[in-house]
Amino acid sequence: MSFTIKKALIPTENGYTTTDLRIEGDRITAIAADLDPVGEVIDGQNKLLLPGFVNAHTHSSEMWQRGMIPLYPLELWIEELHEFSPLEPEQIYLSALLTAAETLLSGGTCVVDHLVWIPGKELESVAATVRAYQEIGIRAFVGPLIQDETQSKGIPDGGEDRELEEYHYSTQQVLDLMQRVIEDFHQPEAGIEMMVAPTGIQLCSEDLFKGCVELSDRYHVCRHAHLLETKAQQLLAQEKYGFSAVEYLKQIGFLGDRTSLAHCVWLDDRDIEILAATHSTVVHNPLSNLRLGSGIAPILKYRQAGVNVSFGCDGAASNDGQDLLEVLKVGSFLHNITDSDYRQWIAPREAVKMASEGGYQGIGLESEVGSLTEGKQADVVLYDLTKLSLLPRTDPLNLLIMGCPNNVVDSAWVKGEIVVANGTPTRIDLEDLRRKLFEQSEWTTNRKSAHVAQVEQHYRSVMNLPK
Numbered sequence: 029m030s031f032t033i034k035k036a037l038i039p040t041e042n043g044y045t046t047t048d049l050r051i052e053g054d055r056i057t058a059i060a061a062d063l064d065p066v067g068e069v070i071d072g073q074n075k076l077l078l079p080g081f082v083n084a085h086t087h088s089s090e091m092w093q094r095g096m097i098p099l100y101p102l103e104l105w106i107e108e109l110h111e112f113s114p115l116e117p118e119q120i121y122l123s124a125l126l127t128a129a130e131t132l133l134s135g136g137t138c139v140v141d142h143l144v145w146i147p148g149k150e151l152e153s154v155a156a157t158v159r160a161y162q163e164i165g166i167r168a169f170v171g172p173l174i175q176d177e178t179q180s181k182g183i184p185d186g187g188e189d190r191e192l193e194e195y196h197y198s199t200q201q202v203l204d205l206m207q208r209v210i211e212d213f214h215q216p217e218a219g220i221e222m223m224v225a226p227t228g229i230q231l232c233s234e235d236l237f238k239g240c241v242e243l244s245d246r247y248h249v250c251r252h253a254h255l256l257e258t259k260a261q262q263l264l265a266q267e268k269y270g271f272s273a274v275e276y277l278k279q280i281g282f283l284g285d286r287t288s289l290a291h292c293v294w295l296d297d298r299d300i301e302i303l304a305a306t307h308s309t310v311v312h313n314p315l316s317n318l319r320l321g322s323g324i325a326p327i328l329k330y331r332q333a334g335v336n337v338s339f340g341c342d343g344a345a346s347n348d349g350q351d352l353l354e355v356l357k358v359g360s361f362l363h364n365i366t367d368s369d370y371r372q373w374i375a376p377r378e379a380v381k382m383a384s385e386g387g388y389q390g391i392g393l394e395s396e397v398g399s400l401t402e403g404k405q406a407d408v409v410l411y412d413l414t415k416l417s418l419l420p421r422t423d424p425l426n427l428l429i430m431g432c433p434n435n436v437v438d439s440a441w442v443k444g445e446i447v448v449a450n451g452t453p454t455r456i457d458l459e460d461l462r463r464k465l466f467e468q469s470e471w472t473t474n475r476k477s478a479h480v481a482q483v484e485q486h487y488r489s490v491m492n493l494p495k
């Protein structure tokens with residue numbers, strides 16, 4: 029299938045130009061004024077054409093609990109999350125579909141799903157997720173959220189001798205499952221890739237990390253993990269290793285140019301040097317960090333040190349949505365408070381570059397996707413500049429990032445296939461999805477979590493909070 033987008037606005041170094049762009053097969057084959065129309069002609073007038081963004085860290089199945097979990101810090105929030113996680117692959121399928129739809133309709137063309145799978149139905153969970161992403165046509169990286177330690181281990185002991193139960197799988201069982209997932213579902217040529225994605229140092233043994241490194245090398249898959257999201261995790265790293273978690277990940281060989289790390293809130297200058305030297309990517313999840321009170325990641329320091337930074341929505345239960353444009357706005361503005369040198373602030377054009385080029389760099393695809401360049405794969409998005417939220421006419425890209433854009437994605441292509449047209453996903457029935465989500469849920473208030481009640485006292489004591 030071929031497309032010729034006519035007379036679209038494209039950002040240049042200092043302004044904009046009006047140009048045509050041709051897509052043939054999965055590639056951008058020409059960018060120039062007045063191209064001969066080939067294939068379907070798309071009217072690009074009064075539309076802004078940008079490379080697609082990567083939603084570089086999310087957990088699709090959290091969608092079922094968005095708007096639900098009280099204002100807790102991560103360590104309590106996650107207890108409630110897991111207590112009520114969905115148990116049917118059909119639910120996993122629907123939440124992946126909604127995650128993909130919201131990502132596409134806010135400028136994303138790729139999703140990195142740190143997938144919370146159903147215990148005992150692990151392969152079915154991955155199958156349901158992959159099916160959803162293939163149906164809607166988004167590019168997807170799926171990394172099952174694996175761990176080999178029980179949830180409460182994620183809270184520091186604080187000198188207390190706690191008796192914690194064993195995790196329900198051995199390390200080898202978890203690694204065997206991961207190997208199976210890669211062998212069954214990793215299809216890079218189809219735009220569906222698996223990743224090894226241990227939850228983080230808080231819930232994973234050294235053997236699990238090393239096993240993931242080995243799988244990643246053997247099958248050439250990317251690595252992904254949470255890293256020092258909260259102050260509690262920084263304390264835990266000291267308890268566990270006696271030194272920095274970043275140094276630890278470097279020592280065991282987990283870092284590298286195909287490794288992306290979500291959050292990175294509690295890192296020091298030496299840690300930042302390590303991330304830069306290993307060419308690792310930081311995924312900034314500003315809304316989740318605000319919602320959970322995790323802290324503000326030192327993103328401007330990362331950028332000054334030459335660390336690649338991209339953006340993620342994080343799971344919908346800690347955000348509580350999946351709007352990438354909102355994430356770019358908050359994730360840029362947030363640092364204007366922490367860093368007074370306004371020359372270092374993240375300008376809208378920089379935010380767009382981080383979300384596109386930076387996003388694809390974090391998953392090892394920067395030479396293939398992520399910019400409007402002839403020869404690259406066509407993962408591109410057209411924004412309708414006649415929508416009310418993008419009027420009156422000012423600087424379109426600035427307004428897209430700094431304003432409050434609403435339903436502004438007109439069309440989107442992934443690997444040269446049109447997956448959004450006239451503001452709607454082309455390959456799924458959005459109305460059918462809407463109806464199923466409505467029918468399979470109910471209004472809920474004041475849900476009580478038994479798990480939170482079990483760990484809250486210990487958490488408050490370790491974190492020096494009043495009883």
Ligand SMILES: [Zn+2]
Nearest residue numbers: 254290342343
């Ligand atoms: Zn996360």
